[in-house]
Amino acid sequence: MRSPNRDTVSERGRERSASLSRRRLLGASAGAAAAGLAGCVGVDLPTTLGGRFDGTEDVSLFQNGLRRLGYYPDETVPESVSVNWSFPINAADHTAAKSSPVPTPDGETMVFGGDTGKVCAYAPSGDLRWATQTDATEKGFHGSAAIIGDVAFIGGYDGDLYALDTESGDIVWRTRSEDGDLDGPLAIGSSPAYHDGSLYLISEYAPPSSGALWEIDPETGDPTWSDDRIWGQAHPSPTIDLEVGRILAGSNDGVVYCWEYPSLEFAWSFRADADGEEQAGGAFRKGAQIKGTVAAHDGYGYVGSWDGNFYCLDLEDGSEEWSFETGEVIMSNPAVDTDADVVYMGSDDGYIYALDPASGEELWSTDVGGRVIGALTVTAETVLVGSYDSHLYALDKETGDRRWRVRNRGRVTSAAVPVDGRIYYAERAVFSNYYDNEKETILEEPGHGYCLVGDE
Numbered sequence: 001m002r003s004p005n006r007d008t009v010s011e012r013g014r015e016r017s018a019s020l021s022r023r024r025l026l027g028a029s030a031g032a033a034a035a036g037l038a039g040c041v042g043v044d045l046p047t048t049l050g051g052r053f054d055g056t057e058d059v060s061l062f063q064n065g066l067r068r069l070g071y072y073p074d075e076t077v078p079e080s081v082s083v084n085w086s087f088p089i090n091a092a093d094h095t096a097a098k099s100s101p102v103p104t105p106d107g108e109t110m111v112f113g114g115d116t117g118k119v120c121a122y123a124p125s126g127d128l129r130w131a132t133q134t135d136a137t138e139k140g141f142h143g144s145a146a147i148i149g150d151v152a153f154i155g156g157y158d159g160d161l162y163a164l165d166t167e168s169g170d171i172v173w174r175t176r177s178e179d180g181d182l183d184g185p186l187a188i189g190s191s192p193a194y195h196d197g198s199l200y201l202i203s204e205y206a207p208p209s210s211g212a213l214w215e216i217d218p219e220t221g222d223p224t225w226s227d228d229r230i231w232g233q234a235h236p237s238p239t240i241d242l243e244v245g246r247i248l249a250g251s252n253d254g255v256v257y258c259w260e261y262p263s264l265e266f267a268w269s270f271r272a273d274a275d276g277e278e279q280a281g282g283a284f285r286k287g288a289q290i291k292g293t294v295a296a297h298d299g300y301g302y303v304g305s306w307d308g309n310f311y312c313l314d315l316e317d318g319s320e321e322w323s324f325e326t327g328e329v330i331m332s333n334p335a336v337d338t339d340a341d342v343v344y345m346g347s348d349d350g351y352i353y354a355l356d357p358a359s360g361e362e363l364w365s366t367d368v369g370g371r372v373i374g375a376l377t378v379t380a381e382t383v384l385v386g387s388y389d390s391h392l393y394a395l396d397k398e399t400g401d402r403r404w405r406v407r408n409r410g411r412v413t414s415a416a417v418p419v420d421g422r423i424y425y426a427e428r429a430v431f432s433n434y435y436d437n438e439k440e441t442i443l444e445e446p447g448h449g450y451c452l453v454g455d456e
Helices: 030-035
Strands: 081-090 110-113 118-122 130-134 147-148 152-156 161-165 171-174 193-195 199-203 209-215 223-231 239-241 244-249 255-260 265-272 294-298 300-304 309-314 319-323 336-338 342-346 351-355 360-369 378-381 382-386 393-396 402-407 417-419 422-426 430-432 442-445 446-452
Touching: 081 118, 081 402, 081 422, 110 152, 118 152, 118 446, 147 417, 193 239, 209 351, 239 294, 244 300, 294 336, 300 342, 300 382, 336 378, 351 382, 360 446
Parallel strands: none
Antiparallel strands: 081 446, 110 118, 118 130, 147 152, 152 161, 161 171, 193 199, 199 209, 209 223, 239 244, 244 255, 255 265, 294 300, 300 309, 309 319, 336 342, 342 351, 351 360, 378 382, 382 393, 393 402, 417 422, 422 446, 430 442
16 A cells, blocks of 8 residues: 655644655656645735634535535425526536535525636625635636635635635635645645544646545645545545544545544545556556545445446445446435435436435436436435536435426536525536537536525
8 A cells, every 4th residue: 555645733633654745756746846735835815814713613515514415404495496596607618517506604605616716605685795716717616615614615626725705705825736735736626624623625636647635724724634545636525424433535546545534544445346548557447437425324435436336335444335336427426315314316327316325225216317417415305406408406305206497508517505495506608519529619608606596
């Protein structure tokens, strides 16, 4: 097993061992090798948040928590809905799932990340509170914000992590990939997790195609620990199960990596079957990429792979409990109703499945007209899911019957987030000739962020 890179900084007193980063050994980035873990070099704005973070803050995370369940048991979905307001947010020529909106802990502001590098905050009324243009202008943001108190943390495809004041939109600090911060990542596509005064996120590198899990001080952006054993450019967000004591994430090498938590000692890895071409000098093969984030429930982790299987893994040792085959790529994030004990997942075959989490038995399936690559959401009665057919669907969570669907401009690939009777989500931009290599790809219309409300 390759040795992880560990920084020795820790306010909680954990023992850390130090070793040279694999990427530095392979000469992937001379700048990263020179700068090492330099923190937030070159930030012209304030570099501290003034001792705000002690683990007692109100927190709002992608998929509504550390276990990434996408479950909102106290939210109900109206019987019929219409668009209350929308605004353009996405215009990049990039097929990754779009950033999902995240509410501030008080529910009074929705924070949207756009694929042009802009972060916007809107009131439930549709009034723009602020819009901040960052340097992540090529592919922008695809991960979602983690909001802790009054600060939003979001990683960009420029390889930088940004901390923004949710009242003003001001950038309080940022890491700088070009200066070697976080070993100079190519991109940060994961949504951060936060627990006990620390941020956790996955960063992506090339060459070689690889990734790392980082623990970061939210006050300053300085790293306090990392492990760079991950192969493949990892997009999923870290999942933390406090009861089992695990932090885990998948990657493009078809592997789920798992560490003990909070000790951060490596625990196990699970590899899905891959039969594609060799990558990174034979370190892994394509064909089993894990793009979705693991949902953790009752001691098990649930995640899909490009090998066409949806897996249930024992979080203690990483053993496979069962797998469910759809025959097509699976890259969406599942949702879990922990009260009804049902797992919901989507596939490129255009179906949403409800599965028994203990056996993997199919309870129902529903055709939603197109590929499903974004995160699913489950509420008190309803499963919400976006489709490549440019609709957002609301399905009865017990039967799979369609309650309603809303037509949009582009493909709906963010999670739908319910807050106080409103539903927020985002779509891709609309392009012509996107899959035709002989014609110029043309932006027809930007993708929008939406707010739906119940019809009176």
